[in-house]
Amino acid sequence: MQCVPSKQGFPLLSFPPEILLEIAKRLGWEEVLSIRQTCRLLFEITNAREVWVSLFWRLSRENIVPPVLECSLSSYTAAELELVVMRRVSSEKRLRAGEKARERVYLQDQIPMDDEQYLLDGGKWLLTMCNEINKWGRVYVYNLDGEPSGQCIIDLGISTLEDADMYMSCDRDLNNKDVLAYTVCLSPRFSFPPEPFMSVDGDWPGEGIHIYRLIAKGRGENATLEAKKVKYLRYPQFIEPVYDITLRGDYFVQCLEQGEEDDDDPNVLSFEVWNWVLSDTLFHFKARIDVDVTLSDSDISDCDLVLLPSGKAVTFTHCISVYDLSNIRPTPIDRYDEPWALQPYWMSANFSFSSISAYSDPWRDSQVSRLSVVLDGIVFGLTVPHDKSKDPWYQQISDVNVSKFTIADIGMNKLLLYEEKDGRTILTTVGFLWDNDTDLFPKDHLPSAVGSPSRPFSTYICDLVPVFDESSNRLVVFSKGSCILLDFAYK
Secondary structure: OOOOOOOOOOOHHHOOHHHHHHHHHOOOHHHHHHHHHHHHHHHHHOOOHHHHHHHHHHHHHHHOOOOOOOEOHHHOOHHHHHHHHHHHHHHHHHHHOOOOOEEEEEOOOOOOOOOEEEEOOOOOEEEEEEOOOOOOOEEEEEEOOOOOOOEEEEEOOOOOOOOOEEEEEEEEOOOOOOEOEEEEEEEEEOOOOOOOOOOOOOOOHHHEEEEEEEEEEOOHHHOEEEEEEEEEEEOOOOOOOOOOEEEEOOEEEEEEOOOOOOOOOOOEEEEEEEEOOOOOOOOOOOEEEEEEHHHOOOOHHHOEEEEEOOOEEEEEOOOEEEEEOOOOOOOOOOOOOOOEEOOOOEEOOOOOOOOEEEEOOOEEOOOEEEEEEEEOOEEEEEEEEOOOOOOOEEEEOOOOOOOOOEEEEEOOOEEEEEEEEOOEEEEEEEEOOOOOOHHHOOOOOOOOOOOEEOOOOEEEOEOOOOEEEOOOOEEEEEEOOEEEEEEOOOO
16 A cells, blocks of 8 residues: 555554554564554545545535436445546546546547537537438437447437528536436528428427437447426417527526617617426516626627526626526416516626636535636636625636637636647646635635646647536547547546
């Protein structure tokens, strides 16, 4: 057993082995046996399940985004928890050090390059959506820990020669405590019903929004992901179809382009929000969030709304505004009401940022939701308490300016960047440092931050933007017609 000392303790074990050997040579037999018994006891103690449960929760707190478990924590053995913790620790070290990842290459016939790809939380499942003729509206899933063959888990049953688009949004289902589950929302776009067409459930799929629940069955290489439709929201004739949408928790949001209707104010950007869990059709009541873009120095395309998993929404313009969505309720099915305009319950002080480059998928724990956002090339962290009586706050979490890079993905504690050189894509990361001592940082105070940029770890000719999962530190790159899985965890 090799004892690795920590910075705070075990001063004796911090000596080099040759010094320890000299000490042992000068000890009596009772002391030597005592040391041997102690080390054996320490080895047995560190194999205890309680130790790895504690390390799992400590790792979760330190990294904000914890490792994703395939089932409840109580069903994991000590050896399985040790594997989960050590994979996460080793992948963090290798990724931040710019070390080369282990590659697994899938050929085009194994994992084709479809229109949209999602590496779901946990890094096991790659979700792709196909818009090819005769495969339109099909969603495939690939188990990256097992065989590369894909399984079609969602099929809207459309065969069309017409020009059609499909929008997909995915979200981790945090309400399922004992299973790994996701929610997928599909929004087809047609100008008219295609001919010929066929539908699995008897409805023309262009008439509504389809919401599925994906639940993992089993663990490891033999695990499968099953899909079940949980909601179908139909469009009334006078309701504009929802196209490019974002799903988060019980809500989804659509951004309305300026000037869509004659009475629209060209200086106002509007977002419409639905509670899909409480609604049976899109005829039901929805909320509207209007943003005055004249107050912001940023371009209209930079203004955006982010849904938080705690039932709140955030907008970034001339300031940060936080909205509460909990009061959105559907009206009776036989009545249509215009959506009411929500007002923010908290607004930050005005700032002069001109560019909002990217924002992360939010994460939540028992008390707060967190969000990373890049403003003028600098990364800030926003923390929103679930309790509305407590003010949100934001802080600078990296002092590295990433303006010269293209952002591939952003997480809660790292940013995936790529830079084009000589026709090749150079991938690198920048780490963040959150300060969890909320009492030290009231709202609008920006403390000094520490950035930890890594060395470039990979160079590829990329056909598509890479997809990244922060909980496993896995990365999927599509290069020269092949799909490449980069895994930074030690074997």
